[in-house]
Amino acid sequence: MRYFLCLMLLALSTVAQADDWLQFRGTSSPGVVQGPELPESFDQIAWTADLDGRGSSSPIIVGDKVFVTGCEGPRQDRLTVTCFAEADGKQLWKREFWATGRTVCHQKMSVATPTPASDGERIYASYSSNDVACLDLEGNLLWYRGLTYDFPNVSNSLGMSSSVIVKDGTVVCMAENDTQSMTFGLNADDGTTKWQLDRPRGANWTSPIAWPGEESIVLLQSSKGVTAIEPATGKTVWEYLDGAATIPSLTAVNGLVIVPSHGLTALKPGVSDTTVPEIVWQASQLSPSTPSPVVTENYAYVINGAGVLSCGDLSDGKRVWQCRMSGKFSATPLISGDRLYAINEQGNAQVVQLTPEGGEVLNSHEFGETVLATPSAADGAIYVRSDNHLWKIK
Amino acid sequence: MLSFRFAVRLLLIALITGLTVPQFAAADVREDIAAVLKVDHQARNIDLARQGVENLQKSGIDALLPILNGLEDANPLAANYLRNAFETVASDAVANGQKLPVEDLLNFVRRTKNRDIARRLAFEWIRKVEPEQAEELIPNFLGDPSAELRREAVARLLKEAEQMEPNNPGRQSRYLQALSGASDDDQVKKIVAALKDLDVEVNVQEHYGFLNTWHLIGPFDNRDKKGFDVVYPPENEINLEAEYEGQLGPVRWQQLQTDDPYGLLNIATDFGPYKGAVVYAYSEFESEYDQPVELRLATPNAWKIWLNDELVFEREEYHRGTFFDQYRVPARLKPGKNKILIKVLQNEQDDSWAQVYQIQFRICQPNGMALQPAGKE
Numbered sequence: 001m002r003y004f005l006c007l008m009l010l011a012l013s014t015v016a017q018a019d020d021w022l023q024f025r026g027t028s029s030p031g032v033v034q035g036p037e038l039p040e041s042f043d044q045i046a047w048t049a050d051l052d053g054r055g056s057s058s059p060i061i062v063g064d065k066v067f068v069t070g071c072e073g074p075r076q077d078r079l080t081v082t083c084f085a086e087a088d089g090k091q092l093w094k095r096e097f098w099a100t101g102r103t104v105c106h107q108k109m110s111v112a113t114p115t116p117a118s119d120g121e122r123i124y125a126s127y128s129s130n131d132v133a134c135l136d137l138e139g140n141l142l143w144y145r146g147l148t149y150d151f152p153n154v155s156n157s158l159g160m161s162s163s164v165i166v167k168d169g170t171v172v173c174m175a176e177n178d179t180q181s182m183t184f185g186l187n188a189d190d191g192t193t194k195w196q197l198d199r200p201r202g203a204n205w206t207s208p209i210a211w212p213g214e215e216s217i218v219l220l221q222s223s224k225g226v227t228a229i230e231p232a233t234g235k236t237v238w239e240y241l242d243g244a245a246t247i248p249s250l251t252a253v254n255g256l257v258i259v260p261s262h263g264l265t266a267l268k269p270g271v272s273d274t275t276v277p278e279i280v281w282q283a284s285q286l287s288p289s290t291p292s293p294v295v296t297e298n299y300a301y302v303i304n305g306a307g308v309l310s311c312g313d314l315s316d317g318k319r320v321w322q323c324r325m326s327g328k329f330s331a332t333p334l335i336s337g338d339r340l341y342a343i344n345e346q347g348n349a350q351v352v353q354l355t356p357e358g359g360e361v362l363n364s365h366e367f368g369e370t371v372l373a374t375p376s377a378a379d380g381a382i383y384v385r386s387d388n389h390l391w392k393i394k
Numbered sequence: 395m396l397s398f399r400f401a402v403r404l405l406l407i408a409l410i411t412g413l414t415v416p417q418f419a420a421a422d423v424r425e426d427i428a429a430v431l432k433v434d435h436q437a438r439n440i441d442l443a444r445q446g447v448e449n450l451q452k453s454g455i456d457a458l459l460p461i462l463n464g465l466e467d468a469n470p471l472a473a474n475y476l477r478n479a480f481e482t483v484a485s486d487a488v489a490n491g492q493k494l495p496v497e498d499l500l501n502f503v504r505r506t507k508n509r510d511i512a513r514r515l516a517f518e519w520i521r522k523v524e525p526e527q528a529e530e531l532i533p534n535f536l537g538d539p540s541a542e543l544r545r546e547a548v549a550r551l552l553k554e555a556e557q558m559e560p561n562n563p564g565r566q567s568r569y570l571q572a573l574s575g576a577s578d579d580d581q582v583k584k585i586v587a588a589l590k591d592l593d594v595e596v597n598v599q600e601h602y603g604f605l606n607t608w609h610l611i612g613p614f615d616n617r618d619k620k621g622f623d624v625v626y627p628p629e630n631e632i633n634l635e636a637e638y639e640g641q642l643g644p645v646r647w648q649q650l651q652t653d654d655p656y657g658l659l660n661i662a663t664d665f666g667p668y669k670g671a672v673v674y675a676y677s678e679f680e681s682e683y684d685q686p687v688e689l690r691l692a693t694p695n696a697w698k699i700w701l702n703d704e705l706v707f708e709r710e711e712y713h714r715g716t717f718f719d720q721y722r723v724p725a726r727l728k729p730g731k732n733k734i735l736i737k738v739l740q741n742e743q744d745d746s747w748a749q750v751y752q753i754q755f756r757i758c759q760p761n762g763m764a765l766q767p768a769g770k771e
Contacts, residue, residue, distance in 0.1 A: 073542070074545065074578045074580060075578075093485065095478060095481055095482075096477065096481065097474045097477060097478070098470065098473055098474060098477065098511060100470040100471065100474075102721075104717045104719075104720050106715055133474070135478075139478075139481075139482065140447075140448075140451060140478070140482060141447055141474070141475060141478035141479075142444065143437065143440055143443075143444065144471055144474045144475060145437060145471075146470060146471055149435065149470055149471065150435050150436055152707070153708075153709060156711070156714060157694075157711060157714040157715050157716070157717070157720060158714045158715050177711070178710065178711040178712070178714065179709055179710050179711050190437065190440050190441065190444070191437045191440055192436075192437045192440060193436060193437065203714060
């Protein structure tokens with residue numbers, strides 16, 4: 001009886017919850033928090049945990065655990081996954097791996113730039129070296145792939161940042177670069193390759209997203225545009241070939257795909273010809289820099305290279321207002337209710353009140369450290385990481 | 395603690411065969427490690443590896459030393475499976491109040507013939523559970539084959555030197571000692587700067603073993619980046635007296651020597667700021683033995699390298715930055731003269747930062763320490 005009780009407790013403590021944050025920019029609408037509203041400011045720090053080495057990946061939250069990837073050593077070739085208790089920030093376990101691919105990268109990036117993903121039962125951690133480790137929630141290794149070990153020219157001397165996603169039992173890993181440019185569909189159960197695609201040659205730091213509709217589709221962005229594929233087979237469903245940015249990533253809401261292309265471009269799946277999407281609008285005034293756009297039911301928000309937040313109307317792409325924030329941003333902001341949460345590269349976190357008429361910076365908080373990672377959110381809390389610290393704000 | 399199923403399995407085997415449990419447990423551990431070692435490219439034998447790791451994770455601390463020994467023959471993927479098994483066993487043991495076999499781990503670290511990554515792993519766990527014993531090992535690491543362990547000794551010496559009074563004569567000897575084991579550039583830079591303050595100049599080029607004398611020929615055509623796979627004459631023969639038809643007319647080999655401390659050969663400024671071009675750089679290296687080495691190249695240009703007429707690696711990437719030891723290509727030198735040919739390609743980008751056309755190259759031991767050519771003191 002006690003054995004079954006233990007099993008029940010274990011299951012309850014590890015099963016993913018509706019408002020978990022399972023991947024880069026969250027589980028459902030990228031960057032938009034669906035659960036309880038976030039705190040009014042970043043001042044309300046619940047706990048701080050120390051991190052070793054470097055990393056600009058986002059934390060992910062599965063049940064009562066927070067997972068963070070990192071890299072250590074002078075060559076950043078020690079890849080880490082660390083698990084913390086969501087309640088108090090206590091480190092529960094840490095696992096390390098030896099990188100099997102190249103670990104050089106631009107000094108602003110780190111080998112732990114890609115954000116891990118989870119299906120609620122397992123963690124899929126990927127790195128700039130194109131190593132992919134799958135662990136259970138207790139830190140046991142289930143499988144490990146070295147995509148550069150398999151294909152030695154899959155690399156980028158500036159570093160790679162595409163985050164993995166897991167959709168219908170397939171882990172989609174974009175490893176796109178100038179030389180041997182590929183995207184892989186790995187079997188989430190055992191890491192074997194379901195499919196691999198030759199992709200446009202060109203450095204690409206964007207991350208895939210899953211189409212939020214009923215169809216099982218994953219969207220890949222590259223300098224050529226957007227390719228919609230079936231995650232089970234890698235087969236192309238439709239393509240948009242009018243070019244796209246290679247740093248900020250696309251998002252999808254209300255049946256629209258919002259792509260950083262010619263500023264922003266809104267696409268919807270084609271009706272008469274299902275292999276070609278329809279361009280709903282293009283907005284050159286809404287041009288994101290490094291942070292990806294965040295899109296709500298009615299508005300699209302982008303941050304440009306000067307730290308100016310622009311709001312566009314989702315129905316026609318017209319710019320509605322602009323609001324100057326402080327600093328230069330790498331992290332993609334979060335939106336919760338009528339507030340936007342953004343952290344600049346200097347670690348200055350700003351909360352912006354959003355109204356149809358304009359944006360206003362309500363308050364700011366100094367983390368006092370460089371912050372490049374996109375924050376995460378779960379159960380009304382924000383999680384922020386730098387190289388050295390992980391903070392929970394609630 | 396052994397799982398119930400695992401314990402039953404051991405007991406049954408022992409009863410049937412009459413062997414003692416520990417003997418059979420050891421045999422099982424060896425089999426599990428052998429299973430893990432079978433995993434390879436494209437997830438080949440992944441089921442065996444997973445089962446092996448799962449079993450090892452249940453094997454308790456008696457598996458720790460065999461796992462370290464198993465790393466000797468592990469490919470990079472299998473090494474990570476074994477590492478995870480080691481870490482889960484060790485962390486579970488520590489959490490359960492068990493003592494790790496520290497003496498065995500110490501002996502494993504001390505034996506320099508053991509694989510460097512395995513020794514480092516053992517060292518880290520000694521440091522976790524018996525930090526004082528780990529610290530005692532560090533001074534012995536200065537000449538260690540493991541770059542990561544050497545780094546510890548260099549860091550210790552740097553710290554000692556920095557804590558000394560500025561006029562203490564021991565500082566200089568500490569820095570020189572540290573330099574003898576340093577191959578990570580952040581540490582080398584610190585040491586070189588400190589020694590400079592003490593009026594001691596370091597020959598950085600020699601410290602790293604950069605090749606500084608090259609023969610260059612070109613330009614050949616690479617307009618529209620079409621020259622990468624075109625076989626120009628130097629790929630068929632190395633004849634330093636020959637003349638060939640190049641992109642802009644006849645071309646001949648020219649000798650260039652670089653005085654740059656980091657061995658930088660600046661093709662754009664010292665040979666020609668060619669665009670849409672291919673230039674070949676040729677050099678030779680005398681090796682006393684047949685030996686494993688790493689060819690370490692840094693360039694923002696596309697490139698191919700041949701060692702003794704054999705293509706060892708190629709990469710078609712332009713202007714994504716250049717970093718110290720950017721590319722590390724494992725290779726093997728033969729005794730005597732070894733021929734190195736590098737094809738360096740420039741594209742036609744007109745951005746100011748895309749005018750860089752250069753290489754930095756060294757042949758070193760796999761652990762990053764310089765390899766001096768035969769006959770050189």
